[in-house]
Amino acid sequence: AQIAPGAVHVPDWLSPAEQHAIVIACRDWATGPVPMRAARLPGGQRMSVRTVCVGWHWQPYRYTRTADDAGGARVVPFPDWLVRLGRRALTAAYDDPVAASRYTPDTALINHYDDQARMGMHQDKDEKVREPVVSLSIGDACVFRFGNTETRTKPYTDVELHSGDLFVFGGPSRLAYHGVPKTFPGTADPATGLKSGRLNITMRVTGLD
Template sequence: MASDPDDGALELIPRPRRRLAPGVVHVPGWLGLTAQRDLVEAARAWARQGPGARRATLPGGARMSVETVCLGWHWIPYRYSRTRDDQDGSAVQPFPGWLADLGADAVADAYDDPAAGAAYRPDVALVNSYRGDARLGMHQDREELAPDPVVSLSLGTACVFRIGSPHHRRGPWQDVELCSGDLLVFGRENRLVHHGVPKLLPERDVPRVGTGPGERLNLTLRVSGLSG
């Protein structure tokens, strides 16, 4: 996605797009500042609806340090529901069509394949908020029944994104810095790759996109393969 011509999103030292592994593509600065601000504003509105964001509880009883709002399907480790079963039981917020279109553009651009983008219709979004020492351990996104790629959009404070193997969570790992506006897509042979966010990088300069001090927002788009 081209930056908005008047948003001042040009970097002094451009970061090239990279193929981190087969099916894993990092596109720095994919979102212009206006698009980032619009997404942050949308995320704030979603968090105000119903019971709002929550820190999910893992099966062993531990609570995640990341706060999450779900769209389309409500993610509960490790399943999906149409209702917010671990909150007040209300219906999950709908997945907006414009967000599905954004995901399709992301896949088409990352893979340089318009057909792949046209075929990509996500119906799940996890909007994750990281603050302070929040982090995400190494895991797979495997609750989905469809093999379509995962689209990740970063907003606000930078982070270290760690990617490993689709077969195990042990190293060796590859670490990449994700900054505000960056796009990451993983799919194909690495659709089930283990990945995580070991730390935030609050010392990095952050564009004024509407996030709070030291806050990172991440929108993760997926195709559930579920019906009903």
């Protein structure tokens, strides 16, 4: 369903087997050279979600190749299977096979939400290009708040995201404010392999080299 121009929600897109494979990959990354951590904001506060990155390392509010805020190791390369998954995601969301075949995400941010974690309303504008963002949800359901491009307040649309859902944000929606005001603890199917909480994978094109 199109929530706004360029913002497309595809419920139940990932199969249980794909969700399980992604959980295993995220667990490997989370315990790899740059461990999953709660990023520290410039003001000093820690984010309530924990994040691990592949391709580029995101720290509020820039991308680096080495995690100088998390031990200094080099982040793992962006895997080809994730590029292919990103192209399938664009194919599912938009009627534009040529754009889908050219889509080449080079970074993914993997956020884990425990039962208390939230994501305040923000824009994603640390990327230098405005290619679509692909979002995959696994584990507990949540309320995703999709706002407008002008303010972090109303008007916004609340959408429930469930395990396996795909959301693509491109075109006029690419710079919309968005956030996660709550999750629904204990709603996940344990078959994904995720023990608790909610996992969100966002693929992006940084435009960096």
